[in-house]
Amino acid sequence: MTTLLGRVPAWHRPMMWTAGLMAGMTVVSLAGLALDDRVLLGAPIWLKPLKFAISIAVYCVTWAWLLTLLRRGQRLAAGVSTAIAVIVVVEYAIIVLQVVRGRASHFNAATAFDAALFAIMGVSIAALWTGTLVLTILLLRTEIADPAARWAIRLGAVVSLAGIGLGALMVGPTEEQSRSLRDGTFEGLIGAHSVGVADGGPGMPLTGWSTTGGDLRIPHFVGMHALQVLPLFALLLTVLARRFARLESGVVRARLVAVAGFGYAGVVALVTWQALRGQPLIRPDAWTSLALAGLVVAVAAGASWALAASRDRVEAGVS
Secondary structure, eight states: HHHEEEEEEEEOHHHHHHHHHHHHHHHHHHOOOOOOOOOOOOOOTHHHHHHHHHHHHHHHHHHHHGGGSSSSSSHHHHHHHHHHHHHHHHHHHHHHHHHHTTTHHHHHBBSSSHHHHHHHHHHHHHHHHHHHHHHHHHHHHOOOSHHHHHHHHHHHHHHHHHHGGGGGEEEEEHHHHHHHHTTOOOOOOOOOEEEEEEOTTBBOOTTOOOOHHHHHHHHHHHHTHHHHHHHHHHHHHHHHHTTGGGOOHHHHHHHHHHHHHHHHHHHHHHHHHHHTTTTOOTTTOOOHHHHHHHHHHHHHHHHHHHHHHHHHHHHHHHH
């Protein structure tokens, strides 16, 4: 556990300040949900600031911790992380500004001002992805003694980077929007998170993910949070190793984490494929169900392979 958590002499302050700001904005957003009954695109208007505040806080705390693991490139990582903190604050400020104005923040090009704000958000997301890429590369080059922690952090960082990148699937105009641009009936929105249905339709509780069509927010969300899920899984294995002899071997735990990581990547790919076909998460068709079953079997087989190997054989066969 000590190796996984690492020594934390000083977590990156701008990241932690940003996380603290987002914690405060979580409270503000909850108050907004309670006191402001406005609805935008079928959802309470303060729901988006709430979700973004929580997501940004988790992102910043996670990277503030990961930066303590770096043994080289600390100065570069600190500068990039400070820039990321500024970027996410700017993006969040635009979201809140648009909520106060009663306007959509994403995909909104109805007026020159709305379009300018969304353009700034687009640039900020690209910069966020690039900064995260730099941090991920530095993290991949970092030596981490515990093999399970090493696999968890590296796979989590790569899958998370892919998850952030999947947000780009939402920004292009839909067929209907392209048609409206051609025939002069443009209504001000370019891009959408729903596939096969219009944004703002029936959605799942809390998340708001579409229950009638595909929703590209799902792979974006699932992918991004690999950076938290996989290290927590490695930490869980370390705790369980105190009670289960099969988990005492670091190599066995590393194999289980690797299986979990590739299985998680498979889930991201699956929900992306499902969303792009205009299919709700809660209503998979036969092909999606078959693919999910195949993924479950593959992960189960991988886990059995990792656990079945004797400790001596694993220790001797894998460095």
